[in-house]
Amino acid sequence: MAIADWPRSEQPRERLLTRGAAALSDAELLAVLLGSGVRGKDAVALGRELLQSGGGLASLMAGTEPPRMSGLGPAKHARLCASLELARRALGEELERGAPLLDPVDSAAYLKARLRDHPHEVFACLYLDNRHRVLGFEELFRGTIDGASVHPREVVRACMRHNAAAVIFAHNHPSGVAEPSAADRTLTLQLREALQMIDVRVLDHLVVGSGLPVSMAARGLI
Known part of the structure; x- marks a missing residue:
């Protein structure tokens, strides 16, 4: 009928x-x-x-x-x-209305919606000002299902282009398992060290899978 x-x-x-x-x-x-x-x-x-x-x-x-x-x-x-x-x-748009990001939950829903179902790994960045308000979002690197090649020099250039004071990184695991890998932890530390040279703070690195994104800052990994 x-x-x-x-x-x-x-x-x-x-x-x-x-x-x-x-x-x-x-x-x-x-x-x-x-x-x-x-x-x-x-x-x-x-x-x-x-x-x-x-x-x-x-x-x-x-x-x-x-x-x-x-x-x-x-x-x-x-x-x-x-x-x-x-x-x-x-x-x-909720992230772009000027309210500062004070908690990983504030950005997790947006980053999950943008990254979760990519068939390959994507590394992205939220650029923030010194009050943690969003300046912009970019997908910086794409890779195969096994990983993305992330270049610290390009991340530094992107932060300078946006005049960012702080950043939140995010990447997806196409497998659906959001547990940060040893490579994820090493990369985050490398990026933090590179960005310290230009006084940009790394606030978090979120790993997006099939469930809730995992905050590496909440895990004490940053």
């Missing part, structure tokens, strides 16, 4: 308009974005399949784009890509 044949009070769009978006399930919200289903599958069923294929809402939000699947044509795919990117940018 098509959603148009459901009782009007049960249709996702009508429920959203009368009761608010919070009243809808994840699949129903996706159905509103999709606009319509496909032959033999209504938009809510398509939303459920998308969530299942994408590994759940968190994985879908963190990924670079929604998974391609039967029935998800170019228009629907583009609409979802745009919606997910808007959500990721909203996370970033």
Whole structure:
């Protein structure tokens, strides 16, 4: 049965308009974005399949784009890509409103959304001023699934370009295991020593996996 044949009070769009978006399930919200289903599958069923294929809402939000699947044509795919990117940018905007970062949790959600589902390792940096307000974000280095080659000289140049007083590093582990490796610890110390030469402080290095990002500062590794 098509959603148009459901009782009007049960249709996702009508429920959203009368009761608010919070009243809808994840699949129903996706159905509103999709606009319509496909032959033999209504938009809510398509939303459920998308969530299942994408590994759940968190994985879908963190990924670079929604998974391609039967029935998800170019228009629907583009609409979802745009919606997910808007959500990721909203996370970033929270960091750019001038409030200082006082805790690893403040930046963890944003960094996880940006890095978690890359198929290869990516090393990124949040640049901060002397009050720990965000100046910018960059993905500096990309590698294979086995690791990224990070050059301290380039990190120093990037910090000078942003006129940063402090930085928070982050990189993902495509395996999903966020435990810092011995190489991660060595690299962090090398970068800290290099940045001390230009009076830039390394506040943290977050390792992003499938769960909560691991703060190396909280582990006492910086």
